[in-house]
Amino acid sequence: MALHGDFSSFPLPELLQWLDSSRKTGTLQLLTWEGGERALFLLSGQVLAVANEGLRGRVARMLALAKLADGAAVLAALKALPPSGEDVDSVFLAHHVEPRLVRDLVREEMLGSMVDQTRGGHGAFHWTEDLDRSGEEWAPCEMSLRELLFESLRWVDEQPDVDRVLPGDALTVRALVPPSPRQPLMHRILLTLCAGGQNLGRLRLSLGLSRSSTSRRIFELLRARQVEVEGAPEVVVDPVTDMLEKGAVLVRERQYDAAELVCATLLASDPTDRRVREFARMAQSEHVASLYAALPPLSVPVLSPDSEELSLLKSEERQVVGLVNGSWDVSTLVLASPARELETLKTLAKLVRMGLLQLR
Template sequence: MALHGDFSSFPLPELLQWLDSSRKTGTLQLLTWEGGERKLYLLSGQVLAMANEGLWGRVARVLSLAKLADGAAVLAALKALPPGGEDVESALRAHKVEPKQVRELVREELFGSMVDQTRAGHGAFHWTEDLDRSGEEWAPCELGLRELLFESLRWVDEQPDVDRVLPGDALTVRSKAQPSPRQPLMHRILLTLCAGGQNLGRLRLSLGMSRSSVTRRVFELLKAKQVEVEGAPEVVVDPVTDMLEKGAVLVREGQYDAAELVCSSLLASDPTDRRVREFARMAQSEHVAALYAQLPPLAVPMLVPDPEAQSLLKPEERQVTGLLNNTWDVSTLVLASPTRELETLKTLAKLVRMGLLRLTNPG
C-alpha cells in the first residue's frame, strides 16, 4: 500500500501516530522542507534507519571535530553498510567506529528535523511498504516512533523558552565543565568544541546540524551550568520539564517501571498537560515493544506446573494463567485477557522469569 499527502492536510504528528498505532513496516520518504529530504525506514513502528543526502559526511565530520573517531574511517564504515541493514554492528566495528555514537547522531538529526518540520507545517510525504535502502546514504537509528513523536512535540512546546534564552547566532558559548563519557553524546561534543569559546552561529554551521537541535542542547548545558553564554538570561528550571527529561532517560535505559512512576506523578499533578500525556503514551508504547521482543507474538506459552510458585501470584495474574491452554499464542492471549495489553505482557514476562512458563515456536 502506498500513501501520498502533504502536511497541511495530514500534519506530521498525526502521520507518526498513525504509523505507530498501525505498527507499520516500510519507508516514509520525501519529507520535504527547507533543509532537504529524509527517508525513515520502519519495522513494526520502530525507526530502524534514516537516509538523507550528505548524512554520511555530517556524521563523519561531527565525530572527527569532537575527536571521537577518525572521519575517513567513519565514512568508510558507513559506505560499507549492507543495503539490507543486516549485521550493522560488525560493519561499523570493523572500521573501529562505535555503533552507539553513530545511532545517537542520527537520532539527533532526526529529532531536529522533525521539530523543524512540525513548526513549519508544510511539505509533502510518500509512504510505501518497500524497505529497499540501496543507493541511499543511510545510517542506523533504532528509535521508537512513539519516542520520536514525544520528543519532537516536547521540543516544539519548549522551543519558545530556548529562543528566549538564545535569540541569535552571535552569542558566544564557553564550556565550564569537561566532557565525560557519562554525558549524552551531543553534550560531550558541544563541551569539546566550546572549550575556548565558540560563536553559536559558527558552531551550528561547523556541525551542519539543525538550529533546533544545537540550541536545544546548548540550552540543556546552560541549565545544567556546564556552559556559559555571554548575555543570556538565567535559565529557570521548569520542574515538569525536568521530570519529563529524567523520565525520557529512564525509558531509553529500559527502566520502564521507574518511568511509569514518574508518569503517574506527573499525571496526578496535571493530567491536561499535552507533554505529560504524550510521555505516558510513549512510555507505555516503548514498554510494550520491549516486552514483545521478549515474548514473540506467535510464540505459544506452555505452563510449567508448580503449585507452590503459583500460590504466590496475585489474583489478576492468576486470571492470565487461567487462559493458558498450550494452544493460544501470545497475541491471542493478549486479546483474550481481561487486563490491558501491557499488564498481560508484564504478567507473562513475570511467569517466564519465575520458571512457570516456557515459550515454544509453533513451527
C-alpha cells in the same frame, strides 16, 4: 500500499502516530520542506535508518571535530555499509569506529529535522512499503516512532523557552566543564568545541545541524550550568521538563517500572500537559514492545503442573493463569484477558520468570 500527502492536510505528528500504531514497515519518503529531503526506513514501527543528502559527511565531520573518531574512517565505514543493512556493527568496528556514536548523531539529526518540520508545517510525504536502501546515502539509526514523536513534540512545546534564552546566533558560548564520557554525545561535542568560546552561529554552521537542535542542546547545557552564554538570562529549571528528561532516559535504559512511577507522578500533577500525555503513551508502547520481544505473540504458554507457587499470586494474576489452556497463544490470551494489554503481558512475563509457565 503507497500513500501520498502534504503536511497541511496530514500533519507530521499524526502521520508518525499512524505509522507507529499500525507497526508499519517500509519507507517514509521523502519528508520535503525548505530544509531538504529525508527518508526514514521503518521496521514494525522502529526507525532502522535515515537517508539524507550530506548526512554521512555531517556525521563524519562532527565526530572528527570532537576528536571522537577519524573522519575519513567514518566516511569509509558508511560507504561500506551493505544495502540490506545487515552486519552494520561489524562494518564500523572493522574501520575502528564505535557504532553507537554514529547512531546517536543520526538520531540527533533526525530529531532536529522532525522538530523543524513540525514547527514549519510545510512539505509533502510519500509512504511506501518498499525498504530498498540502494542508491541512498543512508546511515543507521535506533529509535522507535513513539519515542521520536514524544521527543519532537516535547521540543516543540519547550522551544519558546529556548528562543527566549537564546534569541540569536551572535551569542558566544563558553564551556565551564570538560567533556566526559558520562555525558550525552551532543553535550560532549558541544563542550569540546566551546572550550575556548564559540559563536553560536558559527557553531551551528560547523556542525551542520539545524538551529533548533543546536540551540536546544546549548540550552540544556546552560540549564545544567556546564556552559555560559554572554548576555543570556538565567535559566530556571522547570520540574516537569526535568522529570520528563529523566523519564525518557529510563525508557531508553529499559527501566520501565521506574519510568511508570515517573509517569504516574506527572499525570497526577497535570494530566492536561501534552508532553506528559505523550510520555505516558511512549513509555507504555516501549514497555509493551519489550515484553512482546520476550513473549512472541504466536508462542503458546503451557502451565507447569502442580505448582504450589500459584497460591502466592494476586487475584488478578490468577485470572490470567485461568486463561492458560495450552492451546491459546500469547496474542489470544491478551485479547481474552479482562486486564489491560500491558498488565496481562507483565503477568505472563512474571509467570515465566517464576518457572510457572513455559513457552512453546
